[in-house]
Amino acid sequence: MMAMHGRKRWIFLCGVFFALLWAQGIDAQDVMIRASVDRTRVEVGDLIQFRVEVEAAQMGSVSAPQVPTPDGLQLTGSTSSTSMSVNIVNGEMTTKRTTTYVFSFRAQRVGTHVLGPAQLAHEGKTLRSDQVRIEVVKRSGRPQTRPAPSTGRSMGQSEIQEIEQNLFLQAIPEKRMVYVGEQVGVTYKLFTRYDLRNVQYGHVPTFTGFWAETVFDAQRLNMQREVVDGRAFNTALLKRLALFPTTAGKHTLEQLEVNCEVVGGRRSRGLFDFDPFGAFDTQQVAVRSDDIEIEVIPLPAGAPKGFGGTVGKFEMRAEAIPGTVKAGDPVAVKVVVQGAGNLHAINEPIRPERSGFKFYDPKTNLETRKRGTRISGQKTFEYVAIPYKTGQVILPPFTLAYFDPVQKLYKTVQTKPIALQVTPGEQMPQPVDGLPGEEVRALGRDIRYIKPDRMHLADQGLLLYQRSGFWLLQLIPVLGVAGAYAYRRHRVRLEGDVAYARRRRSRSEAQRRLGKARGLMEAGDSAGFHGEVHRSLSQFVADRTNRVAAGLTADQIGVMLVERGVDAQVIAGVQDVFGQCDQARFAPGQISAEQMQALFAQTEDLIGALERCI
Template sequence: MRSWVYKFKTTPRWIRFLFLTAALLSAPVAVSAADIRVAASVDNTEITLEDVFNLKVVVEGTQQAPEPEPPTLPDFKIRSGGRSSSLQVINGQRTASTTFSYQLIPTQPGNFTIGPFTLKIDGNPYITAPIQITVRKQESSAPSESVVFAEVSVPTHQPYVNELLPLTLKVYRKVDVRNVNVELPLDAFRKQELGPPKQYHRVLKGVRYDVYEWNMALYPLRPGKATVPPALIELDVVEQKPSERKRPLDPFFNDPFFQSPFFQNQYQLKHKILRTEPIELDVLPLPETNRPDPFSNLVGQFKIDATLSRTQLDQGDTLTLTVTVEGEGNPQDAVLHLPDAGALFKVYPDQPQFTRSGGDDTIAGKKVFKYALVPLASGTLTFPAIRLAYFDPRAHTYRTVHSEPLSLTVTPVENAASLQTVEPQTGAPDVRPSLQSPVEDINPIHTRREDFSDQSTGSGFWIPVALGLLLPPAAFLIFARLHRQRQRLQFDTAYKRRVTAFTQAEQRLNRLAAECNGDDRKTVQELSQIVRAYIGDRLNLQGTAFTPGEVEEQLRNRNFKEEQITATRQLLDKYEILQYAAGQHSDPETLLAESRRLLETLEAA
């Protein structure tokens, strides 16, 4: 014991200091209810609809506080930003705290009361004090005065029911933005995407903007008043911080190169919410006057064509009737009503197939119907014309198109009677054999007793028996497992995101590698989005607007290895430096390979 004391005293002072500090930090702390304090705060008490509240609930006195229960806030969307813990030692006194972060997104202007948040620690309840906040409506300003704004448009405000209504959403920006997310609830419409988002440049009143554009097709479902609700666009605006260090007497360090974010860390992300104006629609009903019968609610402009696979065949053979409906509007909803040809043909329909075409402002395509025809007579037969009725919204009237009648020649066959349905015979013919050869009649003759023993239970008999007994339960277990996994993928969103995260990220990486056009900054931006989206799906985090520090904390809370956490933090920091630091360049292929290795490492964890 004395030798250990002697060795400790002879140890250098800085090592003894570190040892005592580690022992002090690792010692348990007795926390009483009187030592615990809970408080909530926001970063701003007055914002506009374009901003968000960052709220923190701080629990002082413990690092093991449970998640607080948030209040009911119908006028806000609440997003959790995770938790963080801290421990400070000042003059031998330790102070522990836990901080829970939230993001509140307002949905309408007004004065509101936030709180209280409630939680229980060791059976004792704690609540935060309420916070009064104000949300103001964003003051309208000219587009040229805004660094980022959004607009939505439709070609008409009086569409018909089931008429194709193209909708265009555009986000204009003249600053760098990140993590763009669009939300547009359209419960009163049937919608369909019109191609992938586009990105281009546009000049408005002498100001150059970068434009993100989304296009989708809307189909009104009911006549009467309808509203296209405001689109909610969330994004992070990259803002430049003012330099804190001025060197007016040193022109060398006043060079813009040394004032870049790489040297001064002069950028920050500001989360913004853009909302478009709602669009009021007066959906017109399809007129009752002159409505054709039958009519399958087809709206647009269409044409129809019909062909036969052959025009000459023998009686009893079959041929294929192909009917193509092509046009613009809602061709995928086309339904055919064939004319009655029961006396001449037997008709067997096949599953129709739809192929979409058209650009970013319309839906066009063709729907192909196929039928198997069996002629019931011989000679020259004619399949009647096929009619298709639709409503033309441009002409505000119903139209009917039809195919041409189709003729074919059916050649009779000599044994045509054999083509008729054969009924089973009621009487059995007498097929008793002759008894002239009695030896062949009773052949073979068995004279040994062993010939009458059961020879079917040898070694080869039990193999199929065992397979027959084991395969059904094994197949049932495999099916049950697949069914449970399918059900979980359908109803467990977090599990589905985790399972499909790597596949989606790998597909995006392969697509980026194939489409790489030499734009280093754009490649880095896309890689950052891919990695952040993977981390968000893998950890079930909302959005992708999290900092490298927050990612590091989330990975550590989920017990990832330290080398994986460090590699992830370094790569995310590298993305930000390459995007926003002046004069920085990267090798896209090397960065792609590094990103792929990181995702594979995280997926294997």
């Protein structure tokens, strides 16, 4: 009886196997392509996910779809995943494989844009999906919370409202009405009642219409307690900037966006719910600040002579060394302008006229001090001046005109006059109009002048075209054209194939970030070092796999490496590096230089190993 049951089971399995082969052969010709988006109305700066689903019995003969990038949208990355289903209906078995490609676009311009069609080649034919229209509107200007682009899932309205009430980002300007060139500080603070992980910038404003100076940029979250409307929040200062408007009118600062993970309850640990990469439920969200509108007033009329656009509060002094000099010898003149404002915009002070000195163009040096949201410091102009008068010579004042936005007045500052003692110098030879004939003849012996007394010229050998070197030189243009063609093909592929470009640059980008991490390690900046190591490794994996780095977690990276068949020991090393970095950034302790050196070497080895695997 047992032998009979075993024989029936074997016959059934063989039938299933041949049915699968038969179904694949029947469905090999059937390929379907569908396209959709996560939303059809977005604001400028938002991300749109364009999903392309390709269904076929055999994916090996189906190429990846190509999606054109319309004007007004920017392709930021793409991912793909594959699933398989088996259906048995009335004794007939069919199989279907579905590959989902997700293309992420960032909206850059207001208007209606068309995504698609996505198209792919199959058995000599081109298959196309439907087109999808996207409406891009101006930013609403209010803070928003939404799922991070890398999650691929949406949240309900009630869930979004709950998170927005307990997690938000504020942009706080010092003032909303300033003059052109006047300094205005902006502070960005994060407010949360959740436990957050992997906090990273998603989008940083470009501050169009302003000269921007970063005063503070957080490398790790330093949480403080703060009460808002009777509710206690943990707050962290993210950025402080000093902005200097360059043109008049109303300017709107773009929104700052932060991606992070909101940590929820502990995951279940059932028999079939084993999670090797974490122990808590997390929701990845993107939080952005509100728009800031700043009205910039033009400077008033009546600017003094020599005004070059300097705005702020400044003083000026000068010194000259040495105090006693011979006529014709140089004097070092240093003019120092110090105060608060945009030091980069300070033009050279007006030099004294008819001073008895010849001035050469100065060398400039800039020193800045940052405190709160204010920038101050000094700008130094170092001149070389040649006196051409003797006796006691007075170096007249240098002059600088600026606009004081507090008193709303134009002001002029001057240096104090400097007295110098100039003594007669050595007598310099005077130029002559002509030379005696003997000197002309001597000159003739010193230079290669024409020799009219030669009757015969020496034989110069082979003609130019008879020499082998001449023909070798003719190969240079040919090699140059071939090299230019190869380079052009390489550039075209870099511009058109995002995945190829990111893979080619992944190693050099990783080396650049590790170089920065080494500098932070040598400077003793533990938090900055661990943050840069974390970014180096996560961005390298994202570049090699053509994923968006923003929002990638250690758990997701582990799953990606498992799917690509990376050795378990390498995956364990990657998880260990991420764990050490998170521990150092968010739960800092005393970390020695030897530990940072070991982590740096481990990261270099892992990047080399991953480069060979993915």
